[in-house]
């Protein structure tokens with residue numbers, strides 16, 4: 201066994217885990233192993249490459265209390281779509297229905313535990329996915345039947361809540377049977393009452409020919425810490441689509457890892473983030489092309505202002521044998537005010553010879569000519585700036601094909617941009 | 626309406642306007658002609674408030690106010706409109722949005738109520754017909770993928786919608802074929818009124834066949850060297866600009 205890094209923070213979570221364990225479902229061994237792994241890895245140090253631009257010192261200094269199972273209901277914002285399930289600190293408020301919106305639902309009582317409490321090797325968030333596996337209280341398994349196709353969007357509202365600073369560890373596993381199709385909307389919110397820490401895991405598998413669109417909205421409160429790992433394995437001819445809107449929290453980190461395992465598997469990962477105020481938003485995307493004819497597109501638009509800081513790290517690896525693959529990466533960043541910063545790193549590793557790859561990244565300010573044009577038509581400077589900023593995000597926002605969600609994100613961007621720009625002019 | 630006195634402007638250390646004088650009264654149409662690089666666009670830009678120009682001497686008053694002290698949007702709201710020589714493409718900001726925001730900004734300044742979506746559309750459709758523009762332009766990005774002629778027509782459409790008091794048209798005729806030129810001229814002529822003044826910057830006299838000016842000025846090397854009526858434009862067409870320069874330097 202390797203040495204255990206016993207920083208005060210890891211000791212705190214180990215002790216909290218020991219106290220909570222009797223209330224957690226599942227066999228002890230998986231939970232204990234996961235906790236062990238977290239303790240081994242500990243919090244990232246200053247020289248950890250995966251955390252080069254994102255310091256967790258503040259997070260590490262806090263002592264969040266891991267959420268215990270509860271049945272109290274919570275306040276949530278209105279649903280975007282007709283079918284919505286609310287999870288408080290990762291567990292359903294009432295009894296979990298056997299089926300919901302076309303998915304069969306499984307829990308620790310009804311579904312295989314090794315499907316619900318998986319850990320993942322590698323990446324900057326391995327430690328947090330392990331911590332999540334140890335502490336998650338109501339992991340849900342959503343599965344489809346073979347060939348079952350639904351175009352309705354199913355919303356999962358994940359609320360972090362507590363009477364003091366709370367660590368919530370929501371976990372959703374999605375198993376898409378061959379030929380099935382579904383759309384899921386993940387909405388991260390919190391009660392805003394305390395400085396909470398949400399440590400989420402999504403564990404997704406797509407069988408042959410399956411198609412999953414995942415809309416993600418992270419709109420947690422101004423004080424929130426948010427770390428999330430989306431782990432997705434994509435089978436032959438299957439396609440995983442992520443539409444991400446990273447708008448909230450004081451500090452947020454999302455690691456999306458997609459493994460294109462089957463022939464002609466594909467993925468599209470697009471998103472916007474708005475790092476205003478003193479928000480720090482970090483998105484890491486890694487796509488592994490492991491089979492022939494696999495395709496990937498990463499397209500992120502980042503906006504930062506004031507003391508906001510954005511980080512985007514997109515990487516595609518085309519492994520040996522993944523011939524005729526196509527990997528595209530786009531990352532465009534906009535700095536609205538001096539002092540804002542976005543660090544971006546497109547990265548491509550290619551071990552096959554017959555592939556098409558491209559990456560482009562830009563970071564800049566609004567076009568002064570366009571700004572003058574709009575002002576010369578009577579738009580105020582804040583109006584002109586916010587119109588151009590929305591246009592900047594527009595190409596990616598246009599892909600959010602759930603209208604109510606898209607409108608919400610548009611309005612939220614608008615509201616924040618106008619406030620920001622009026623304040624800074 | 627517009628009174629420019631001894632206006633000097635430069636970009637960096639490069640002096641471009643070297644003492645421009647111009648009086649424009651309501652109802653008048655002025656044409657400013659001159660060789661390439663003589664400072665025509667610079668004059669228009671300074672009047673519209675584009676950044677990067679330093680006015681080192683002189684004044685420009687609009688309806689009695691110091692025009693140069695106003696922000697660009699403030700000038701627009703008070704009725705100054707510049708049709709750009711090179712309209713910018715702004716993908717993602719749609720034409721309808723811009724027209725509506727611009728119109729409501731101007732209306733607010735005039736103490737009028739904002740138009741609702743219905744009233745706005747009715748108004749726009751009329752003006753688009755006048756400019757022979759297809760309604761599909763409304764949902765496209767501002768000037769995005771427009772041909773040269775479409776961009777110019779779009780400028781005049783905006784002008785027709787905003788009904789400015791003082792319109793500055795910077796080479797709105799260049800790059801237009803004869804049919805497009807006629808459409809643009811119709812648009813401009815529809816706005817001619819006793820309360821409105823139009824200053825057209827142009828290279829060629831052919832625009833003036835369609836929009837008849839009251840005054841023609843020759844701008845050369847940052848100064849207005851000569852002012853006349855429409856016949857001056859015809860003379861320039863025949864004889865070029867050199868004789869104007871020679872006569873000016875002889876004087």
Ligand SMILES: Nc1ncnc2c1ncn2[C@@H]1O[C@H](COP(=O)(O)OP(=O)(O)O)[C@@H](O)[C@H]1O
Nearest residue numbers: 636639641659660661662663664665666667668
């Ligand atoms: N941004 C700039 N920097 C330096 N010189 C400029 C700039 N823009 C224009 N000029 C120069 O100023 C002079 C006048 O330009 P302009 O006003 O565009 O002339 P016109 O419209 O009459 O053709 C030209 O010599 C041009 O090269």
Ligand SMILES: [Mg+2]
Nearest residue numbers: 665666710796
């Ligand atoms: Mg010019």
